[in-house]
Amino acid sequence: MDRSDITLERMRTFVRVAERGNLSAVARELGTGQSTVTRHLRELEDAVGVSLLSRTTRRVVLTEEGSRYYDHCTHVLRLVDQAADGIRDKHDALSGTVRLSCTAALGVMHITRLIFAFQASHPGIQVDLSLTDERIDLVKEGVDVALRLGPLADSSMKLHHLAESTRLLVAAPGYLGVHGRPSQPADLAVHNVIRMSNVAGSETMTFVGPDGNRHTVSVKGDLKVDHGLAAREAFSSGRGIGSTHRWLVDDLLATGELEVLLPDHSLPTTPLNMLMVPERAKVGRVRLMVDYLAEQIRRLPGMS
Template sequence: MRSFVRVAERGSLSSVAREYGVGQSTITRHVAELEQALGVTLLNRTTRRITLTAEGARYLDDTRTILRLVDEAADGVRSATDRLTGTVRISCTAALGVRHVADILFAFQDRHPGVCVDFRLSDVQIDLVREGVDVAIRLGALSDSSMQRKQIGASRRILVASKEYLDRHGRPDEPGALARHAIIRMSNVSGSDRLVLHRANAEPSILPVGDRLLVDHGLAARRAIMMGRGIAPTHLWLVNDLLEAGIVEQVLPDYSPEPVPLSILFVPGRARVKRVRALIDALHGALRALPGMT
């Protein structure tokens, strides 16, 4: 049943085989045996794609419920020892994952050594159901209304540059002066071709941003800042250690880019599985304590 559900979600026998670490023939056999036992065809298979039959679509919903109940029943048996076991799959934007979430997960596993964590880093917003992910940490506005979510807060952003860069090129004293500076731009962030800076009791300052250096990864932006490639709008949690060490400085401290919402997404029903619920709670508490969270 688990093999059938994952094939239905991913639309591929080979990808599910790789996910489970078995040969494709094993997954094919699982589905064939299930179809034989039921006496119906669940999947239409062609050389190009796999789709659900009408019977398969109806069976898929019931199977997901059954598998969730199996997990919950196992949790109930284990609750006498208060020991969590099983796998939790989590997806997170790469820079936040490397800088902070990995340590949160390590601490969680130290408390619950029976839990296997499958940690996936990607700046692409994935389909949680299709990829078999239990929990996702998302920066930015959310569009997937079918998922449950837990709001963490807003991630504060600031302007920073290395001390070496500012010593060479000067420290801007008002937003217009940024036009004379190199700006490190995130190419995969919508609207990054302009910089909108907010100041208390004032209209926002809107400045165009050039294309001298574009990066599509937060850790690449962090490295560019450290190496004196320019000024960058960035999340405080990405550079808090560099600020404390004096390697980078905040630029125009009275002005700040718009903060970005940070949320935990999870598949409806999965939070009733004890290990998933425990991880969501651990992440929620730890992420709220990140530098710059409001």
């Protein structure tokens, strides 16, 4: 074994291949050619003297020795990041990349603006922001932190509950002028309701009335969407009634483009959670982003 050939660059390449299971995906991520990734892996295996990966026609998987070596590599790379951050902390000059994934509509409406302000205060930190409503594998995708609306399945990730997102029933004045204003939940049965195709149970709405009683009503309509921004556009265009997060339409409510309906009835709130890769949560720049977002997100409209 020639230990001088065990470089941090080759270890990082090996770790990402182990996590993604695909050489071409890692090459694109690292901005290099697949031949370079293959060479890094071959040189690392030659240096340690064992086969770390088993290559099939479809994917790359860890050997038994590779699995043990992966654990050691992630520990070493984490220590390298923490050591660098420890030095930079003293000079208040944290640098490096934080990879953040966020629910799409929330990211467009609010999180991007928060990131701009964060980078203005910390110009040495690059942010790689991915907007998706899919439940991604943080380790496989190389993401440090994810912001997710809705209940989450059990996970090995570190979870931090940030807030409850208030939901409202809204419609445009133009729609109400033509179709009338519902005075009770049961009235929604005859209205055109904008529904979310990627939200389970969107065929019904459940309200809690001023008396504390629950009211569930079946709803229907001629439009389903799978993105919050599309629902926002549909509401403001007078296409129908629907439930939405306050942070998504607060500006439209302020200008009168949308109105709140059944204000004495409440819809269930939706949890907003932050997921973190446990090892990455200890890196200085990631901790800085986590603390900043946790504080700022609670100030958004409708986050209680």
